[in-house]
Amino acid sequence: MSAVARANRLTPYMFLAPATVVLVFALLYPIGYMVYASFLDWSPSQRIGEADFIGLRNYANLLTDAAFLESFWVTIKFAAVVVTLEMIIGVGLALLLDRNIRGLSLLRTIFILPMMIAPIVVGLMWRYMYHPTVGIFNRTIKNLGFEQGIPWLSDSTWSFIAVVIADVWQWTPFIFILALAAMQSLPRSALEAAEIDGANEWQKIVLIKIPLMMPVLIVTLLLRLIDAFKVLEVIMVLTNGGPGLSTEIVALRIFRTAQEFQELGEAAAMSNLLLIMLMALTIGMFMYTKIQEARTARMLKAAQAEDE
Amino acid sequence: MAASTEKQNPAFYALLAALVVMSVGPIALMLATSFKMNVDIYDESVSAFFFTPTISNYETVLCNVLWYEPAHVDYCDPTFGRALGNSLFVAIVSTALTLVIGCMAAYALVRFKFMGRGTVSMTTLMMRMVPPAVLLVPVFGIWTFQYGLDQSHMGIILVYTAMNLPFVIWILQSFIVQVPIQLEEAARMDGANPIQVFFMVVLPIIKPGLAAAAIFTFRIAWNEFLLANALLGRSTRTVPVTIVNSITEYDIDWGVIMATGMLLAVPPIIFTFAASRQIITGMTAGAVKG
Structure with missing residues (x-):
């Protein structure tokens, strides 16, 4: 394959790369992170790794919390x-x-x-x-x-x-x-x-x-x-x-x-x-x-x- | 269809007038109050719209960027002047960044037939539905502990760029689809590379789409409170955050806060009058011709 043809094949990826990087790091990853964090007992002073994993307890608490309902x-x-x-x-x-x-x-x-x-x-x-x-x-x-x-x-x-x-x-x-x-x-x-x-x-x-x-x-x-x-x-x-x-x-x-x-x-x-x-x-x-x-x-x- | 001289009922014009008063009224009241002295605001005998105007509220708000020292300001609080600069910087940079990145992506999606328009509009819709409140916890956690971007302008600019990209890509796509491919082919025959084609041929044609996208992006970055509040520090705060901080106290200084609100509202108001057609295009693109 010639160098020009290869460059042409790469162009679309080059155009899409910045948007993909931003969306993955600043939108998709945070949403996944949010789902993971919802299983933790976590306060802002802790790093997320130090928080206790408590499974579905947050959800259980919410569904019985009169104020949240x-x-x-x-x-x-x-x-x-x-x-x-x-x-x-x-x-x-x-x-x-x-x-x-x-x-x-x-x-x-x-x-x-x-x-x-x-x-x-x-x-x-x-x-x-x-x-x-x-x-x-x-x-x-x-x-x-x-x-x-x-x-x-x-x-x-x-x-x-x-x-x-x-x-x-x-x-x-x-x-x-x-x-x-x-x-x-x-x-x-x-x-x-x-x-x-x-x-x-x-x-x-x-x-x-x-x-x-x-x-x-x-x-x-x-x-x-x-x-x-x-x-x-x-x-x-x-x-x-x-x-x-x-x-x-x-x-x-x-x-x-x-x-x-x-x-x-x-x-x-x-x-x-x-x-x-x-x-x-x-x-x-x-x-x-x-x-x-x-x-x-x-x-x-x-x-x-x-x-x- | 009848011509524009169609005779209308007087009641019809009364309805129009009432609608205009209703939509502009609260804004006009804010404008009027921002020129009112606090004594007059609390004096029930002074009318809401007719009083002796003063610019002292604006002087208080902008004291640290004024070239003179207003006599009535004992202690100049630099918070707002600084926040105004922060807001401008964050909004302009994130708008520029979103447009450049969004343009490139939209162009690739249309011209190189990456994904169907169906997939992109589905993704856009999905992203449109994510409330900023949902991003609050993860953005705080990641930006603070992993990216080290808390307190910094770059951090919030990244958030706004990501929040606005789906919509910008989607709206620009619908403009790029309309660019005749023959134009691009002609340019390529003349020896232009894809990047030159994009900047010299495509960009000038999709200007109206860019204007619509720019206004929507700027508006979100300029008006947003929640994430800016979670991420930014004392010296990097934007205007909406300073406004909320000054009203949590029990006693509100209405004249000054209305002047602050007015200053925050002025750029979007200017955009509205300068580019209402583009705004309506952006607004209706999704539903009417989706």
Whole structure:
């Protein structure tokens, strides 16, 4: 083989090498390390080799730990509530705003802002607005003549609502932008055909737009659901999990278990449980898109066969 | 389709206005508060938006990088000025590194047909799902005891590069696929080697993809708190870490903290207005055309 041919054969490996090295050393290895650490009784002052191997005891402890189970439940409740609200509002707004209006692109730009700003800062802004006396909400309530403000961050029900509102503010635009993009790439012919058949706005939405957008909407929902399980900073700044455990999501509990309680093994076990749950969600999403692709391909083929 | 002169209901414009107020409102309030004196913040008779503005909060935050000594600052705390420099360094270096490495990998995957796009998008999705909280324990352990990269900027840059690579490779792939192969072949006929082809032919064409990838990477590195908090030391800390450290205390200095938050928010806000189209491309690429 000539030197040039050999160099050409090596080129792809050369291009891939840096990425492979970084991903193996800084992502895959840490994840494997995390799984191993979850079987240890390990504190930050020890090297990992000095930690005691305790098998599945961390997991056994977690599954009987009322506080951890509570945080798991809070996480699921939080994700379910925010994703439902964001889907309804986001898709609803996309349906309302899917028309030729001036300034739609400026509107979209403005809607991206909340997603681009650091979660820490989002938490800060909302914490200020929820402030019992100087916050804009309670001030307005007082100016309207009510004696009592709302205990936004000091009551367990209200703090959950407060955290949900902040997340809906930040992430509804994500759903809106994806839904609007999907809507604007719908085949015009289907909508025009429906118009000729005398369909009204409502029928067009329910019978044509929503069913055609379904694949995109489901992927959007799953993406958002995965991200909702990753939320940490906004809640940390707003409530730090409290009052009590009312807003303590799993990610926050992992952070506190590692940082405050110095139980690295237990934190690793929690991380692993969270990862397994997210992996199940992701695989479900991937399988769904594959099935959907196959179905579209079949339908296209059938349509072509009909044309011929 | 009706032309852009389509008549809309006034209620429709009211809805638009309400939406704009709702999304910008909290940010505007933060901006306003950052120019407010603490006396005015706590005075209920002073309006949220109409008051005598002051830049003293910004002077307090930036005291060690200012060319003059603000009269109202008794003790200049250099934490924030230093953190701002750290944040800039970490975000810029990790963005540059991710783009270079990601570009090369994406190019190899597309042109040399290594793995199917299916495999890559599957991997990307899997990586996207890993929460930073899950990396907390292993990254702390490995970086401290094995790599010896704790407290250093290189350590956190490595983490951010790894976290962003899957997404960057994936989005750049979809741009590289669209580069006509004939262009590359022509360049190769003229005697360019693969590396020259990549830099002179491919890179200029995929600029929009690079912009989208750069913004997403920069944003993550600039905004991230959890891992930076675990890895960085007092002198290497980034801005999000210093912000959280200053609010754990019971008494919050709202004016100063809002000025700090505003300074952290400014670069992402500028990007949003400068490149909203690229951002939307990056956001919708996964779901709408995946």
